[in-house]
Amino acid sequence: MxxxxxxxxxxxxxxxxxxxxxxxxxxxxxxxxxxxxxxxxxxxxxxxxxxxxxxxxxxxxxxxxxxxxxxxxxxxxxxxxxxxxxxxxxxxxxxxxxxxxxxxxxxxxxxxxxxxxTAMRTAAAAGVAAKYLAPKNAKVAGCVGAGVIGRTMIMALKQVLPSLEQVKLCDLDLEKAKKLAAEFEGEIEVIPLDSVEEAVTGADVIATMTTSRKPFVKAEWVKTGAMVIQMSSWEVEAGVVKKAEKIVVDSWDQMKENNLSIINKLVQSGDLAEKDIWALNEVVCSKKPGRDKDNEITLFSSRGMxxxxxxxxxxxxxxxxxxxxxxxxxxxxxxxxx
Ligand SMILES: NC(=O)c1ccc[n+]([C@@H]2O[C@H](COP(=O)([O-])OP(=O)(O)OC[C@H]3O[C@@H](n4cnc5c(N)ncnc54)[C@H](O)[C@@H]3O)[C@@H](O)[C@H]2O)c1
Incomplete structure (x- = not known):
């Protein structure tokens, strides 16, 4: 046959x-x-x-x-x-x-x-996490990385956060950020920047999707009540993870095999307990709570399933x-x- x-x-x-x-x-x-x-x-x-x-x-x-x-x-x-x-x-x-x-x-x-x-589902995983973990009435997103996932991240955040008014978009390559910002003209205000600090300070939702191999988001830039989304392994410094009250990942079984992951590094150094890392499926199935306080920092990181x-x-x-x-x-x- x-x-x-x-x-x-x-x-x-x-x-x-x-x-x-x-x-x-x-x-x-x-x-x-x-x-x-x-x-x-x-x-x-x-x-x-x-x-x-x-x-x-x-x-x-x-x-x-x-x-x-x-x-x-x-x-x-x-x-x-x-x-x-x-x-x-x-x-x-x-x-x-x-x-x-x-x-x-x-x-x-x-x-x-x-x-x-891949590009759509990666940002959509973050979008689903944001649906459960982002602050209510989030208005400003601070995004770092204007590449393929940067584009789909804006698409996903726009969809799940109807109150979103502005995206501050930073890339090492400012021209790339400008081009991507122009794609969203008429849909949502996207401000291209070349400073991470300017993009993320005071943002309600921070999302990083870069090829950087060094962390660049400092803990003092993350405001109380924000949600942080990290799409690569180590873009936020350890202090950001330590400040988060809820740490949610797509799959801990998978992330713990990645030695570059900052979450994994903190578990290995004894600074973070495995029991405090929740799976997104547990939140989606109501086995663990989503955001339940205005003043908590929530963090989602993924490795891709x-x-x-x-x-x-x-x-x-x-x-x-x-x-x-x-x-x-x-x-x-x-x-x-x-
Ligand atoms: N978690 C997942 O499921 C998943 C899936 C796919 C990709 N990723 C990861 O997402 C990241 C982005 O992927 P992509 O396809 O969008 O890559 P890309 O190459 O299209 O874009 C990356 C962008 O990051 C910028 N950049 C690099 N370092 C920076 C820094 N320090 N500050 C500001 N901007 C910086 C680059 O200039 C580039 O524009 C990669 O690390 C990739 O491994 C994760």
């Missing part, structure tokens, strides 16, 4: 609806809910960096997942990040593929570009089938050695 795979290039993924942040937030929240209901298998990602040694420049991640419930979809994301791409700016820093399989026959059913999915890519990939695949998008590839006409 012929086995066919639907191949979806980036344009198909977009035509299938990936840029609909409202829908992506809904799917991401559902993934965290299903995780809390023990309906998801999402082992920690495996990672290697090359060249082998002290200073890898490219990283590869394999992220196998099964999503149960009414989704019933096994799949995997094969992700990669390139510091060379970050420097040249000729290609995206992160380039990813999503593969979906049939749960019964185990045939691959779809292969799609995962780059835009494959289940978000697979739940979105499954949705996009079904949309593509409905809309006749993508190209069919034949794995075999007749399988050998059946």
């Amino acid at each position: 012929k086995t066919e795979i639907l191949f979806m290039q980036q344009e198909d993924v977009i035509a299938a609806g990936i840029l609909d942040m409202k829908k992506v937030l809904e799917l991401v929240e559902k993934a965290f809910y299903l995780e809390g209901q023990k309906e998801i298998i999402n082992p920690p990602k495996t990672v290697f960096g090359i060249p082998i040694g002290e200073n890898p420049q490219s990283h590869f991640f394999s992220m196998p997942v099964y999503i149960g419930g009414d989704v019933n979809r096994p799949g995997i994301k094969w992700a990669a990040e390139s510091m060379a791409n970050a420097k040249t700016g000729n290609l995206p820093m992160g380039i990813d593929m999503v593969i979906l399989s049939d749960p019964v026959t185990v045939q691959p059913v779809a292969i799609m570009d995962g780059m835009v999915i 494959g289940c978000l890519d697979i739940i979105i990939g499954d949705y996009l695949y079904k949309e593509a089938v409905k809309k006749g998008l993508g190209k069919k590839l034949v794995l075999w006409d007749e399988a050998k050695w059946v």
Whole structure:
């Protein structure tokens, strides 16, 4: 029997609806809910960096997942990040593929570009966290990093924080911040800046999404009652984490394997107890409270979970089938050695 795979290039993924942040937030929240209901298998990602040694420049991640419930979809994301791409700016820093399989026959059913999915789901995870942990009536967001995730972060925060009036956006490359700010003209005021201090001081929600390998958000810049979102491993200094009353992560099992994570470093040094790190699924499933005080600082940090890519990939695949998008590839006409 012929086995066919639907191949979806980036344009198909977009035509299938990936840029609909409202829908992506809904799917991401559902993934965290299903995780809390023990309906998801999402082992920690495996990672290697090359060249082998002290200073890898490219990283590869394999992220196998099964999503149960009414989704019933096994799949995997094969992700990669390139510091060379970050420097040249000729290609995206992160380039990813999503593969979906049939749960019964185990045939691959779809292969799609995962780059835009990653960018949307990463910010949507922060958006879901903000829904539960951001201050009420947040008006100002201080964002650092005007790259791919910087763009989707503004999309997500705008969607989950209807009271948001202004985004202060900082990047080492001010021109990049200016260009991104211009994309949101007419939607929300985005002020491009080249000072982190100016961007984050006094902000109701602070979000960092940079390729920096050194922390740059100081504890004294974080106001009482703010929410801090850290998308990379170590962008906020230890004092910011220590000031936070609620520390929520996407997956502690995964984060504790990342030695660069500031949260992990604080656990290893004995400054933070594992029991004080909550999973977002626990908050989404009401096993732990979201924000319950105006004057508490809350913090969310993520390492990225494959289940978000697979739940979105499954949705996009079904949309593509409905809309006749993508190209069919034949794995075999007749399988050998059946
Ligand atoms: N947690 C997750 O699920 C997840 C998923 C994808 C990416 N990420 C991480 O998010 C980060 C951003 O990814 P991206 O694809 O947007 O990268 P990108 O290269 O598109 O953008 C990064 C931006 O950060 C800016 N920058 C670097 N250091 C800075 C500093 N000290 N101050 C201000 N700006 C600075 C760069 O100039 C660049 O514009 C990366 O660290 C990536 O690993 C996390």
